[in-house]
Amino acid sequence: MERDKLDFGCGKIGALFRSMFFPTLIGMAFNSALNICDGMFVGHGVGSNALAAINIVAPLFLICTGIGLMFGIGASVIGGIRLAEGNVKSARIVMTQAYIAGAIIFGIVIIGSLLFTRPLLYMLGCSPVLEELATDYLLWLLPGLIFFYLQCAGMMLIRLDGSPRYAMCVQIVAAVLNIFLDWYMVFPLGMGIKGASMATSISCIVAGIMVVAYFIFFSDKLKFYRLRLSGKSLRLSVRNIGYMAKIGLATFIAELAIGVMMVTGNYMFLAYLSEPGVAAFSAGCYLFPLIFSISNAVAQSAQPIISYNYGAGQGLRVSRTLRVALVTAIVCGVVIAAGMWLGSGILAGIFIDSADAAYDIATAGLPLLGLCALPFALNITFIGYYQSCEQAVRSIVYMLLRGIVFMLPGFVLLPRLFGVVGLWLAIPVSEMLALAIIVPVYLLRK
Numbered sequence: 001m002e003r004d005k006l007d008f009g010c011g012k013i014g015a016l017f018r019s020m021f022f023p024t025l026i027g028m029a030f031n032s033a034l035n036i037c038d039g040m041f042v043g044h045g046v047g048s049n050a051l052a053a054i055n056i057v058a059p060l061f062l063i064c065t066g067i068g069l070m071f072g073i074g075a076s077v078i079g080g081i082r083l084a085e086g087n088v089k090s091a092r093i094v095m096t097q098a099y100i101a102g103a104i105i106f107g108i109v110i111i112g113s114l115l116f117t118r119p120l121l122y123m124l125g126c127s128p129v130l131e132e133l134a135t136d137y138l139l140w141l142l143p144g145l146i147f148f149y150l151q152c153a154g155m156m157l158i159r160l161d162g163s164p165r166y167a168m169c170v171q172i173v174a175a176v177l178n179i180f181l182d183w184y185m186v187f188p189l190g191m192g193i194k195g196a197s198m199a200t201s202i203s204c205i206v207a208g209i210m211v212v213a214y215f216i217f218f219s220d221k222l223k224f225y226r227l228r229l230s231g232k233s234l235r236l237s238v239r240n241i242g243y244m245a246k247i248g249l250a251t252f253i254a255e256l257a258i259g260v261m262m263v264t265g266n267y268m269f270l271a272y273l274s275e276p277g278v279a280a281f282s283a284g285c286y287l288f289p290l291i292f293s294i295s296n297a298v299a300q301s302a303q304p305i306i307s308y309n310y311g312a313g314q315g316l317r318v319s320r321t322l323r324v325a326l327v328t329a330i331v332c333g334v335v336i337a338a339g340m341w342l343g344s345g346i347l348a349g350i351f352i353d354s355a356d357a358a359y360d361i362a363t364a365g366l367p368l369l370g371l372c373a374l375p376f377a378l379n380i381t382f383i384g385y386y387q388s389c390e391q392a393v394r395s396i397v398y399m400l401l402r403g404i405v406f407m408l409p410g411f412v413l414l415p416r417l418f419g420v421v422g423l424w425l426a427i428p429v430s431e432m433l434a435l436a437i438i439v440p441v442y443l444l445r446k
Contacts, residue, residue: 008308009084013320020301021328023164027155027171028293037179041186042196046133050193052275053133055266055282056126057141059259060113064145066255067105068152071098073251073303074244076156077388080304081311083160083221092225094240095157095215100227101241102149110142125266129275137197144201147208154211160304161222163214170210178203250383250395257403258288261427264411268423272415273361280361283351284369284424291336295377298329299384306388322385329381333374340370361420368424375431376402382438402434 008016042050075098079091113120121134151170158167178199185195215224227233245252262285269277302325309317340347348362379402386395407430414422414429 008080008305009312009314013305013317013324016305017301017321017324017328020159020164020304021297023168024159024301025294025297027168028297030172030175031289031293033175033179037182041182042193046186046192046196049130049275049279050133052266052278052282053126053130053193054137054196055262055278055285056121056124056130056134057138058285059124059262060109060120060138061141062255062259062262064106064109064148065152066252066259067102067109068149069156069255070248070252071102071241071244072153072156072248073387074098074246074248075153076160076304077247077307077390078240078244079157079222080160080307080388081390084308084311088221089225091221092223093227094244095222096225096227097237097240098153098157098244099150099224100237101244102153103146106146106149110145113138113142125263125270127270127275133193136192136194140194140197141201144204147206148204150208150211151204154208154214156300156303157222158211158214158219159300161219163218163220164301166214166218170207170214173210174203174207177206246392247387247390249392250387250399253396253399253403254292254380254383257399257407258292260404261285261288261407264408265423265426268411268415272420272423276357277361279352279356279358280348280365281423283348283358283362284366286351287340287347287366287369288427291373291376292380294332294336295329295373295380298325298332298377299380301325302381303384303388306385310389318389322381325381325385326378329377330374333377336373336377337370340373341367344370365420365424368421369427371425371428372431375428375435379431379434379438382442398434398438401437402431406430406433 042054075094078094082088082091082094117135117138118131121131121138126134151174155167155170158164158170181199181202182196185191185199189195191198215222227237265281265285266278269281273280302321305321306318309315309321344366345363347366348359352359352362379398383395383398386392386398407426410426410429411423414426416422418425
């Protein structure tokens with residue numbers, strides 16, 4: 001395998017960022033295309049209730065994504081600092097500890113979901129009308145979750161190892177396979193929502209195997225390391241895992257916040273607009289990962305450059321990387337917002353038939369939801385910067401502000417003030433309020 005030649009310590013910042021950003025963006029664009037195609041196939045092949053059922057299960061999937069990204073980011077930041085110090089062995093140990101910890105947590109999540117399926121679904125906002133569909137989707141999703149963790153954590157570590165193009169290939173292969181299987185199982189085989197769930201599990205298994213194969217056969221410095229089982233070694237592992245989780249916790253909160261957004265939105269849209277409202281909101285939830293993925297591509301591309309140079313004591317290179325990332329975030333945010341504002345009817349039609357009552361609700365609401373794109377991209381970039389510089393508390397506080405503290409009251413209060421419009425404005429308002437705190441504090445500290 002031809003390796004990408006990246007020198008995080010001496011290479012030009014702009015060239016390094018581009019080398020990381022475009023493969024990361026392409027990989028995440030395929031993931032976003034997967035989300036859109038999945039919603040399109042289910043929405044048109046099974047119906048809007050199936051779309052709403054997936055939206056019920058989605059928060060659990062996002063929590064699992066958050067766990068994977070939490071340990072992936074934490075291990076990548078610490079590993080980047082250790083590599084800058086020349087301590088390759090320590091970086092390998094950190095990577096191995098991250099994978100073991102995540103596998104244990106995912107095992108607990110899978111067993112708990114199997115034992116308490118019905119209570120879990122109703123806790124996530126399910127209704128009797130959606131219960132059977134949501135159950136089918138959840139149960140067939142569980143077999144692929146462990147492999148999904150391997151993929152999530154592996155993306156950051158593979159990029160840190162200097163192979164962003166391989167990480168891109170993993171995401172592309174998984175997305176293309178999932179899209180094909182989605183179509184094949186939903187339409188030719190007529191397997192409905194169960195087929196869509198099986199397609200996701202199969203693609204996760206393939207991606208997880210590709211990640212493991214990279215670290216066994218192709219990696220440069222990051223490889224699995226055999227851990228000792230002594231009491232001292234176990235205590236050090238627990239300490240390292242706790243520190244990884246602390247650094248990556250903001251990323252977990254980001255995914256958790258999307259899950260909270262979906263659950264809260266499901267309840268509120270159901271209360272104001274019944275099942276068609278939930279289906280319309282689910283169209284926005286299918287598009288929100290597009291906003292998240294592009295913004296996250298900016299933050300994840302800057303992360304290994306920042307963490308490596310932070311570990312090497314190169315403060316000027318850290319600042320330059322942040323500036324490049326912020327400019328990129330502004331461009332991406334403006335483009336996404338304009339696309340959702342101008343193409344709301346087309347975007348709603350991807351998921352919902354124009355004759356469905358949910359279509360008009362989604363067409364009116366998506367432009368309002370799109371207002372969150374620019375502040376969201378800037379917020380995620382700043383938070384990623386603080387994570388990369390080991391400022392875990394600051395990143396956690398900012399993520400809580402934008403994802404929970406401001407958003408939950410917004411969903412409750414804004415509909416009372418502005419009606420249905422307030423439901424769609426809850427997310428943009430929370431992002432704007434968080435940005436209004438993050439930027440002044442950064443400028444004052446600088």
